[in-house]
Amino acid sequence: MPKVTYIESNGDEHVLNIEPGLSVMEGAINNNVRGVIAECRGACSCATCHVYVDPEWVSRTGEKSDTEASMLECVCDPQPNSRLGCQIKLTEQLDGLVVRMPEKQV
């Protein structure tokens, strides 16, 4: 089961085993990790599941769709390693993934 480390903006860490097939967003929401709102629950339309992927992992999380890239322009404080958590599907290859939550989603 892929292990994902979620780091809140205040430094609190959550190390969780997430079912493969779930998204980074779902892993956060299902485990009450603070810092992700995800109102649209994966429809790629609310821009509130924004995460910063650890630089070591960015290239391994896959390509962004045009829709995701477009919505990433709408998050508060986008960075080059920004992704929408709902668009990263967890697989065994992502075992050890580290993501950081932004200071605010909205």
Next chain:
Amino acid sequence: MTTPNAVYWDPYRPEFWANPHPVFQRLRHEAPLYRNEEYDFYALSRFSDVERGLTDKESLSSSRGDILEYIKADLPKTPGLFIWEDPPDHTAHRGVLSKVFTPRRMNELEGKIRAYCARCLDPLVGAGGFDFVKDLGAEMPMRVIGMLLGIPEEDQVAIREMVDASLRTEAGKPLQASQARNSGVEFAEYIDWRAKNPSTDLMTDLLQVEFKDPTGTQRKLTREEILVFVNLLAGAGNETTTRLIGWTGKVLADHPEQRAEIAQNPALIPNAIEELLRFEPPGPSVARYVAKDFEIHGQTVPAGSAMLLLVAAANRDESRYPDGDRFDIHRKGPPHITFGRGIHACLGAALARIEGRVALDEVLKRFPTWSVDIDNAKIGSTSTVRGWETLPVFTGNGSRSSVRREAAPTATQESAATQPASATGSWELTLSTPAGPQVMTAHIVMNGESFSGTMSSAELTAQEITGKVSGKTLSWTLPLTKPMPIKLAFEASVTGDTISGEVKFGMFGKGPLTGKRI
């Protein structure tokens, strides 16, 4: 099967509007799938059930509306009204707006929102009291959505009143299907005017944007679709946020220790707003049409039924929110479901959050404490939103005799002045010109039946003006050379710190003039 003590609830009874939470708790415990025979609907109240209901869009369809009475009336469809559409229509139409109401863009409005709040609140400092709804909640959200849409300011009040009327139910009675007015006909003249006078607002964007329609055709929106969008945004952007601001006034007055903490530490505001949204959601329920048999709690809700998803009940579910009936701005638990879930999750959520936060911040800066004039407060009964229609409060920084207010005047109403208001002073004027709103500054010095002064703007260096006074009306002219040689003719009257009237643009027609003392 009705037992003598069986729980009963419907959305229309005034006693449930005042405080539905005890009966919601009973629903969650005793009738998680609730059946109301009289009004022919089912209801879900537990958090996990409401969440499931909102995300199962195949079984619970939005295509017949999300208001109970409209689902039952099976009204003709309104293309473009995406809140009442399923995919693919919903996806195509909502997609047009997906990049507009986003966290980043709404955060950029913060400065303007503060300015609107200041306009509402500054005149009330020292007055001894104000009305959270009539003076702020009903004004600021209207100004913001009107500004986004490009609706001229003086028309925003009429539009808000039209929308309010279309959603208001009489206490104890369902909404009448005849109240459904979604075609946006009232906005038609703005759309047509804006089409001839494009600007940098959302209405102009809607006129110019291209999208892929549900058939896959790349095209612009039709005039009818734009009218529908504008109507939806104007309606959704007003009432709900107004209610949030009203609840902010009531709930924080009921919890003065927490209000004091926020006043001392504004960093607590975002969490306070989230807890306010959870505690008293402006939209306490949404309805869905049961398109397919829906199995839950060992029963089948048959296709063709109407289902109410009780968001306000879900937000108090003790299995998710320990001690859920307690208001606690320091709550660390999981998020609320006030803005919904899934594809229909509230498009305006980021805007609502910013408006709520800024309104609370600006109120506390001026009024760190207040107490509710509960005898004169009134809770509203509409088919979709729940909250205060008027919430007068005492702020204690004025004489006791000035504090009692029966119906608080709005910022746009004329107040009965004990002395005639003088036009002498500096004014910020907004002219509604054919090319869009133009801001000008005027300095006026009254001199009996005449006056003198100057006018200027970003493009115009100060020009001298002289004019006459007749009764309360000032009249004067201002010859311009840019953008063309034209003489502006003004007629305006002053009431307190506001000025309003009309300006003629040579032979190019006329428009309203509004302004405030600076």
